[in-house]
Amino acid sequence: MPEQDVCQVTCVDQPKVDRVKSELSQQNTLEVAKVFKALADETRIKIAYSLYIEEELCVCDVGNIVGATTAAVSHHLRLLNKQGIAKYRKEGKLVYYSLIDDHVKQLIKLAFEHQKEVTAHG
Incomplete structure:
Protein backbone atom coordinates (compact mmCIF):
# COMPACT_ATOMS: atom_id res chain seq x y z
CA MET A 1 0.00 0.00 0.00
CA PRO A 2 1.42 3.47 -0.92
CA ASP A 41 22.17 23.00 19.43
CA GLU A 42 20.32 23.07 22.77
CA THR A 43 23.03 25.06 24.57
CA ARG A 44 23.21 27.64 21.78
CA ILE A 45 19.43 28.09 21.66
CA LYS A 46 19.47 28.57 25.46
CA ILE A 47 22.20 31.18 24.99
CA ALA A 48 20.28 32.91 22.20
CA TYR A 49 17.08 32.93 24.27
CA SER A 50 18.99 34.34 27.25
CA LEU A 51 20.29 37.15 25.03
CA TYR A 52 16.76 37.72 23.73
CA ILE A 53 15.42 38.05 27.29
CA GLU A 54 18.24 40.20 28.71
CA GLU A 55 19.43 42.04 25.56
CA GLU A 56 23.09 41.84 26.62
CA LEU A 57 24.99 39.52 28.95
CA CYS A 58 28.58 38.97 30.01
CA VAL A 59 30.07 35.62 28.96
CA CYS A 60 30.44 34.51 32.61
CA ASP A 61 26.76 35.31 33.31
CA VAL A 62 25.70 33.33 30.24
CA GLY A 63 27.70 30.40 31.61
CA ASN A 64 25.86 30.61 34.91
CA ILE A 65 22.49 30.76 33.14
CA VAL A 66 23.06 27.73 30.91
CA GLY A 67 25.16 25.74 33.38
CA ALA A 68 28.34 25.60 31.32
CA THR A 69 31.94 26.70 31.78
CA THR A 70 33.08 30.08 30.53
CA ALA A 71 35.28 28.29 27.99
CA ALA A 72 32.35 26.24 26.63
CA VAL A 73 30.08 29.28 26.49
CA SER A 74 32.79 31.32 24.76
CA HIS A 75 33.06 28.63 22.10
CA HIS A 76 29.29 28.67 21.50
CA LEU A 77 29.17 32.47 21.45
CA ARG A 78 32.03 32.66 18.94
CA LEU A 79 30.09 30.31 16.68
CA LEU A 80 26.93 32.43 17.05
CA ASN A 81 29.03 35.49 16.22
CA LYS A 82 30.60 33.82 13.18
CA GLN A 83 27.14 32.87 11.87
CA GLY A 84 25.87 36.45 12.20
CA ILE A 85 23.55 35.73 15.13
CA ALA A 86 25.36 37.49 17.97
CA LYS A 87 27.77 40.38 18.37
CA TYR A 88 30.07 41.36 21.22
CA ARG A 89 31.74 44.30 22.82
CA LYS A 90 34.67 44.31 25.19
CA GLU A 91 34.72 46.37 28.35
CA GLY A 92 38.03 45.98 30.19
CA LYS A 93 38.31 42.30 31.13
CA LEU A 94 34.64 41.62 30.38
CA VAL A 95 33.05 40.58 27.10
CA TYR A 96 29.36 41.28 26.57
CA TYR A 97 27.25 39.56 23.92
CA SER A 98 23.92 40.50 22.40
CA LEU A 99 21.84 39.33 19.46
CA ILE A 100 22.92 41.05 16.27
CA ASP A 101 19.60 42.60 15.17
CA ASP A 102 15.81 42.55 15.34
CA HIS A 103 15.57 39.82 12.68
CA VAL A 104 17.43 37.38 14.91
CA LYS A 105 15.42 38.51 17.95
CA GLN A 106 12.20 37.80 16.06
CA LEU A 107 13.50 34.41 14.93
CA ILE A 108 14.23 33.40 18.54
CA LYS A 109 10.93 34.83 19.80
CA LEU A 110 8.88 33.07 17.11
CA ALA A 111 10.63 29.74 17.65
CA PHE A 112 9.78 29.78 21.36
CA GLU A 113 6.22 31.00 20.77
CA HIS A 114 5.73 28.24 18.20
CA GLN A 115 6.98 25.62 20.64
CA LYS A 116 4.55 26.85 23.32
CA GLU A 117 1.68 26.49 20.83
CA VAL A 118 2.78 23.01 19.77
CA THR A 119 3.05 21.93 23.39
CA ALA A 120 -0.35 23.42 24.25
CA HIS A 121 -2.05 21.65 21.33
CA GLY A 122 -0.12 18.39 21.59
Whole structure:
Protein backbone atom coordinates (compact mmCIF):
# COMPACT_ATOMS: atom_id res chain seq x y z
CA MET A 1 0.00 0.00 0.00
CA PRO A 2 1.42 3.47 -0.92
CA GLU A 3 2.27 6.01 1.73
CA GLN A 4 -0.60 8.39 2.63
CA ASP A 5 1.64 11.49 2.74
CA VAL A 6 3.29 11.07 -0.67
CA CYS A 7 1.88 12.45 -3.95
CA GLN A 8 0.83 9.94 -6.56
CA VAL A 9 1.68 12.35 -9.42
CA THR A 10 4.95 14.07 -10.36
CA CYS A 11 3.76 17.70 -10.63
CA VAL A 12 0.43 19.51 -10.19
CA ASP A 13 1.22 23.17 -10.82
CA GLN A 14 4.33 23.72 -12.96
CA PRO A 15 4.09 27.56 -12.90
CA LYS A 16 4.24 27.51 -9.07
CA VAL A 17 7.15 25.10 -9.17
CA ASP A 18 9.01 27.31 -11.66
CA ARG A 19 8.29 30.49 -9.64
CA VAL A 20 9.56 29.02 -6.39
CA LYS A 21 12.62 27.45 -8.04
CA SER A 22 13.46 30.83 -9.57
CA GLU A 23 13.10 32.56 -6.22
CA LEU A 24 15.21 29.93 -4.46
CA SER A 25 17.95 30.28 -7.07
CA GLN A 26 18.28 33.95 -6.07
CA GLN A 27 18.64 33.17 -2.36
CA ASN A 28 21.68 32.01 -0.43
CA THR A 29 19.98 28.99 1.12
CA LEU A 30 23.28 27.54 2.37
CA GLU A 31 23.90 30.58 4.58
CA VAL A 32 20.32 30.52 5.88
CA ALA A 33 20.73 26.81 6.68
CA LYS A 34 23.89 27.64 8.64
CA VAL A 35 21.89 30.00 10.87
CA PHE A 36 19.39 27.26 11.68
CA LYS A 37 22.19 24.73 12.15
CA ALA A 38 23.89 27.04 14.64
CA LEU A 39 20.64 27.39 16.58
CA ALA A 40 19.91 23.64 16.42
CA ASP A 41 22.17 23.00 19.43
CA GLU A 42 20.32 23.07 22.77
CA THR A 43 23.03 25.06 24.57
CA ARG A 44 23.21 27.64 21.78
CA ILE A 45 19.43 28.09 21.66
CA LYS A 46 19.47 28.57 25.46
CA ILE A 47 22.20 31.18 24.99
CA ALA A 48 20.28 32.91 22.20
CA TYR A 49 17.08 32.93 24.27
CA SER A 50 18.99 34.34 27.25
CA LEU A 51 20.29 37.15 25.03
CA TYR A 52 16.76 37.72 23.73
CA ILE A 53 15.42 38.05 27.29
CA GLU A 54 18.24 40.20 28.71
CA GLU A 55 19.43 42.04 25.56
CA GLU A 56 23.09 41.84 26.62
CA LEU A 57 24.99 39.52 28.95
CA CYS A 58 28.58 38.97 30.01
CA VAL A 59 30.07 35.62 28.96
CA CYS A 60 30.44 34.51 32.61
CA ASP A 61 26.76 35.31 33.31
CA VAL A 62 25.70 33.33 30.24
CA GLY A 63 27.70 30.40 31.61
CA ASN A 64 25.86 30.61 34.91
CA ILE A 65 22.49 30.76 33.14
CA VAL A 66 23.06 27.73 30.91
CA GLY A 67 25.16 25.74 33.38
CA ALA A 68 28.34 25.60 31.32
CA THR A 69 31.94 26.70 31.78
CA THR A 70 33.08 30.08 30.53
CA ALA A 71 35.28 28.29 27.99
CA ALA A 72 32.35 26.24 26.63
CA VAL A 73 30.08 29.28 26.49
CA SER A 74 32.79 31.32 24.76
CA HIS A 75 33.06 28.63 22.10
CA HIS A 76 29.29 28.67 21.50
CA LEU A 77 29.17 32.47 21.45
CA ARG A 78 32.03 32.66 18.94
CA LEU A 79 30.09 30.31 16.68
CA LEU A 80 26.93 32.43 17.05
CA ASN A 81 29.03 35.49 16.22
CA LYS A 82 30.60 33.82 13.18
CA GLN A 83 27.14 32.87 11.87
CA GLY A 84 25.87 36.45 12.20
CA ILE A 85 23.55 35.73 15.13
CA ALA A 86 25.36 37.49 17.97
CA LYS A 87 27.77 40.38 18.37
CA TYR A 88 30.07 41.36 21.22
CA ARG A 89 31.74 44.30 22.82
CA LYS A 90 34.67 44.31 25.19
CA GLU A 91 34.72 46.37 28.35
CA GLY A 92 38.03 45.98 30.19
CA LYS A 93 38.31 42.30 31.13
CA LEU A 94 34.64 41.62 30.38
CA VAL A 95 33.05 40.58 27.10
CA TYR A 96 29.36 41.28 26.57
CA TYR A 97 27.25 39.56 23.92
CA SER A 98 23.92 40.50 22.40
CA LEU A 99 21.84 39.33 19.46
CA ILE A 100 22.92 41.05 16.27
CA ASP A 101 19.60 42.60 15.17
CA ASP A 102 15.81 42.55 15.34
CA HIS A 103 15.57 39.82 12.68
CA VAL A 104 17.43 37.38 14.91
CA LYS A 105 15.42 38.51 17.95
CA GLN A 106 12.20 37.80 16.06
CA LEU A 107 13.50 34.41 14.93
CA ILE A 108 14.23 33.40 18.54
CA LYS A 109 10.93 34.83 19.80
CA LEU A 110 8.88 33.07 17.11
CA ALA A 111 10.63 29.74 17.65
CA PHE A 112 9.78 29.78 21.36
CA GLU A 113 6.22 31.00 20.77
CA HIS A 114 5.73 28.24 18.20
CA GLN A 115 6.98 25.62 20.64
CA LYS A 116 4.55 26.85 23.32
CA GLU A 117 1.68 26.49 20.83
CA VAL A 118 2.78 23.01 19.77
CA THR A 119 3.05 21.93 23.39
CA ALA A 120 -0.35 23.42 24.25
CA HIS A 121 -2.05 21.65 21.33
CA GLY A 122 -0.12 18.39 21.59
